[in-house]
Amino acid sequence: MLNTFMVYVENKPGVLTRVASLFRRRAFNIDSLTVGRTEKPEVSRMTITVDADRDQARRIEANLYKLVNVLLVENITNQPAIIRDLAMIRVAATHEARSHVLELANVFRARVVDVAPESLTLEITGAEEKIDGLLELLRPYGVLEMVRTGIVAMRRGSKSAASTRTENTMDDAPDGVAYSV
């Protein structure tokens, strides 16, 4: 199954390489990885989705913690979260197709960000499934170019991610490994 991790790392050169190298070395297959700034200038945040069973997911977490620059890892796979992907899609839209494409964009709350004589470029933000849905409907018109950011995620509710971890508890899991730091 796809697991989603939020990974807080020190904002230092080479940290992305260290994380990516870990997944390659341990033969875990990254589905998506995004990285960007956070509310703290010294901290960067990654959202990583990876295909792994429960036990592999725990070992991914443990291995991430072995990287000295990793501050906090949260597996939010089974937690309420806002998960967003962003796509820009350039679709062929000649005179007669244009209104159909605009209609679809409207239904999906996509924005038109560029207009050319033969094409329209749409920007859409949302869950991956929503973007996939729009993409399917646009295909018959001719998708000329597409780029996606990969997902970013944030937990729902008022509780913000802890800036330090105090305990790793997965007591509910039969294969859980509980320890404190």
Added chain:
Amino acid sequence: MTDQTITTTSSNNASKDKTTMTGASILWECLEREGVRVVFGYPGGAILPAYDALKHSKIHHVLVRHEQGATHMADGYARASGEVGVAIATSGPGATNMVTGIATAMLDSSPIVCITGQVGSKLIGSDAFQETDITGVTLPITKHNYLVTHASEVARTIREAFYVAKSGRPGPVLVDITKDAQQGTWEFDWEAAKPQLPGYRPDLSPAPAEYARALELIHNSKRPVILAGHGIMISGAMREVRDFAERAGIPVALTLLGLGAFPASHPLNLGMMGMHGEAWVNHMIQEADLLLAFGMRFDDRVTGNLKNYAPNAKKIHIEIDPAEINKNVKVDVPLVGDLKEVLLALMPRVESIDRSEWLDHIDKLKGDSAVRDIQNLPDSGHLYAAHVINDLWRQTRDGNAIVVTDVGQHQMWEAQYYKHEHPRSLITSGGLGTMGFALPAAIGAKVACPEAEVWVIVGDGGFQMTMCELATLVQENLKVHIAIINNGFLGMVRQWQEFFYDRNYAATPLLNPDFVKLAEAYGIRSMTVSERSEVVPAVRSARQYEGPVLINFKVEQEDTVYPMVAAGAALHDMIRRPSPIVETAEDE
């Protein structure tokens, strides 16, 4: 260069805690403050500023003949002493030559710090002369690494490197320092250069509930076995493991790197487990109802086929690295933390249980192992490696030497026939299996423990991989004894070819130099031994001689390490040495 004269003053002098110094001088000052007495290195262009500043330091520099040797020496130093070993090299080829030694230290959790010079920071990325992205190259084989591009970063980086290398699960740390960072100046302030590692937390401890679960398994077990690994030495938990085993009445099987962690002569010591472990040990593991893994990681060489590994056993895993839990073997109770602390917490609640029935069972499992032992076979006129190692063990006051082995057949025979009583008395490359490790690692061990008797046991193949370090041995005037187990083959590879490749000895016969003449060329006393009766006199004379001695033991060419669990076979499925008494069907 006034800053350099400053470094000649005592490092305890508090008045110099804020002084402008070059990055190179800061480097040596920090190494001294970290307790470093000796470094193993090889100079070159990009590290020259550091070498220039060395003359003001109290640290002794051992000039190696190849940078791989420097890393193995630092590793041997670390394993013998428990302190961080330090290797130093220049950029480019100097740094890449360190790669094998770094990977060796990584897989065996050995704390070393490797310092490399790097081209000037302005030149990075330009494919400058002797430029290699060594932090990129060593990223997956170091615990952590650093690129230092300014003198202001030197002190903190060195402090962090030592802290990371030796804390938690130890490992190698590489610090790459650009030439301009060595040459530039900065105000040295030791106190202000404290490690800043907000994400690094090496001190883990088990959740309290896990102790109760572990105790329940221990108290309900009728057939438990302790699997004792390298972590016992690293944690310094020899005493605690012994107390635990005695109190709970549980026999102890050892991994290769665990040898010495539990005295060989102790009644509860079973011996080594795994691919070339004792047959009865592997049988006991397969029959056990509880395995207690102490600071070991269920390497494929100790488990055999995981599908039928210890099928009836519950497993308790005491391990400092959470990433090792459930990696190879699924465990019932993980106790994540420092082994010594975990055992101290567990001990007061462990009940003393009589397990004599289980212990008596060992004798049955031993079966005819003793008569199959080559030591007990009638003298065939041939010299076997087992004879050499067994005699060596007896001659070194029943195991009171530090033995440094290489990789291959001789390594396994040493593990079988040299009975290690003390921790850190066997130094060997277990995880990576690095041929060429023994001679340089032994030099490092001897430097760390000058009073100890140090023996290298090495094959004729592995010896030739790093034999250039004979010059280092002589230059440092170290009394290290070298026993070449010379069978004219890459013996372990030949054994695999014998068993699994239809005796097609492709590329395994060796054409060797005259090792005696070779040693003499370096000024090392040397002799060849080819008769069993000559072994003891040769070892005696070597021990009495004041300098290094190399003994070329010409042993039986096509000897085989028994028992053997073939790669991928179940742990109890062993190839045994034929029994001289009854050639019956295999046991079980």
